[in-house]
Amino acid sequence: MTHINTPAIIAKQLKYKIRGFSGMIWTLMIVQILAVAAAFGGTGGGSMTEPGPLNLHYTTYNAAFIIIATFLWIAISAFIITTRAYEADDYTFITTRLTSHAANASFLFLASIAGAVTAMLTTYIIQLSHLIALDIDLAVGHPLSPGEFLIGTAGITLYLFLIASISYLIGWLFQVSKFLRIVIIAFLAAVLFGIPIASGALESVYSFFVNESSLIIFALKVITAAVIMWSAVYSLTRTLEVRR
Secondary structure: OOOOOHHHHHHHHHHHHHHHOHHHHHHHHHHHHHHHHHHHHOOEEEEEEOOOOOEEEEEEOOOHHHHHHHHHHHHHHHHHHOOHHHHHHHHHOOOOHHHHHHHHHHHHHHHHHHHHHHHHHHHHHHHHHHHHHOOOOOOOOOOOOHHHHHHHHHHHHHHHHHHHHHHHHHHHHHHHOHHHHHHHHHHHHHHHOOOHHHHHHHHHHHHHHHOOOOHHHHHHHHHHHHHHHHHHHHHHHOOOOOOO
């Protein structure tokens, strides 16, 4: 009997995906550069006039727009991975649904880390670009300590992987059933038009994660939700043929 080394297969597939999906990382860089450009005008500001010659004009900046753009990038990337063109790449190797999904989960987690780190770094890019490009008399910012940078990166990584897991599950639901595809589209339409049942359900899920102030508890929530979603994907797809 041939022994299949599952961890080795997952590792080989992950290495292949890192090389094969490198375009997603380039897309991340482009998305974040465009987001930095869009945020260049600032997120707020005003002016103050004091008696005498002093006139103060100020503009505020933050990386929220860049983080939102990164969320959209990971959601689209995770959904695309479930399409048939990307799925066919898995069968360059001896593979099963388990190893395929495990490799995809590993890749999306690494992509989440990359997205989180670059999103955090854009805070410094925004400050530096304004100092260089604009005639600014005074720039005031809150420099992040190493601990704050790590906590921020960890939090964004968890959000990105949560979004990736949701999008990956939705992508496979689209693939395995036309009925489920209709249900998902109907639910999203109901949310868009503000139907209370749909929007209330989404708001409850949103509050469950976003209102959590403890990073450790938030991490446990994300890990639990991710395990449930990836297990659901495996259960949905394990009986599918290797090639559809």
